[in-house]
Amino acid sequence: MATHKERMALKQKEDAEKARREKERREFKEAQELESLKRVFKRLDKNADGKIDLDDLMHEFGDLAKARGGAGEGRMPYTRKEASMVLWEVDDDNDNAVDWHEFSTTFHRTRDDKTGCEPRKLFHVIEFLMHDKNGNGVIDVDECLSIMHARYGKETVDAKMQDMFKEDDDTKNIYFSKFMEVQSIVAKEAMRQTPSSVPSVRSLSFAKDPSKVLEFSGPL
Ligand SMILES: [Ca+2]
Ligand SMILES: [Ca+2]
Ligand SMILES: [Ca+2]
Numbered sequence: 001m002a003t004h005k006e007r008m009a010l011k012q013k014e015d016a017e018k019a020r021r022e023k024e025r026r027e028f029k030e031a032q033e034l035e036s037l038k039r040v041f042k043r044l045d046k047n048a049d050g051k052i053d054l055d056d057l058m059h060e061f062g063d064l065a066k067a068r069g070g071a072g073e074g075r076m077p078y079t080r081k082e083a084s085m086v087l088w089e090v091d092d093d094n095d096n097a098v099d100w101h102e103f104s105t106t107f108h109r110t111r112d113d114k115t116g117c118e119p120r121k122l123f124h125v126i127e128f129l130m131h132d133k134n135g136n137g138v139i140d141v142d143e144c145l146s147i148m149h150a151r152y153g154k155e156t157v158d159a160k161m162q163d164m165f166k167e168d169d170d171t172k173n174i175y176f177s178k179f180m181e182v183q184s185i186v187a188k189e190a191m192r193q194t195p196s197s198v199p200s201v202r203s204l205s206f207a208k209d210p211s212k213v214l215e216f217s218g219p220l
Contacts, residue, residue, distance in 0.1 A: 137176065
């Protein structure tokens with residue numbers, strides 16, 4: 001029979017092995033995420049000059065609108081003026097474009113943000129595109145759910161999303177405008193439940209209601 005000391009040594013070994021595996025998994029996930037983020041940057045940088053400018057972004061929104069039912073009968077998810085706000089929020093060096101540094105910084109900052117102070121418009125676009133791996137402008141319900149779960153918790157999300165998807169038969173596919181709608185509804189629900197702990201509500205509403213964009217002060 002193993003002595004106490006031997007059992008302790010075995011346990012330590014097992015714990016170390018477990019920690020090593022977890023670290024590996026985490027690193028693998030981070031590497032995958034970085035790949036995915038690079039893919040999205042490339043997708044957005046239509047003229048491949050290493051920056052995302054307003055033309056690039058409008059081009060992508062045009063593509064998203066063309067996805068079947070994309071933004072509602074081909075309507076653009078954002079106007080040019082709104083799209084300029086998406087860039088302006090994260091354009092730290094004011095060159096009217098978002099380079100890789102600004103892009104990856106905003107992604108990581110916003111993802112880890114608990115205060116709700118980080119700008120989120122570009123983040124929502126990035127998140128959607130990261131999940132649209134085959135680039136057809138559509139993600140599926142499960143992907144949409146997993147994004148929302150990660151941000152708002154399972155219970156809040158499922159309560160609201162079941163309502164949404166019961167009414168709607170064509171819910172296998174989530175288009176960008178639908179994604180923003182879901183996002184906005186879930187954020188409001190989370191806000192209602194726990195007003196102080198919810199990030200991101202501030203900047204969500206304007207995707208549905210373009211007049212809200214006037215509330216943002218930007219160089220327009
Ligand atoms: Ca570009
Ligand atoms: Ca810039
Ligand atoms: Ca897709």
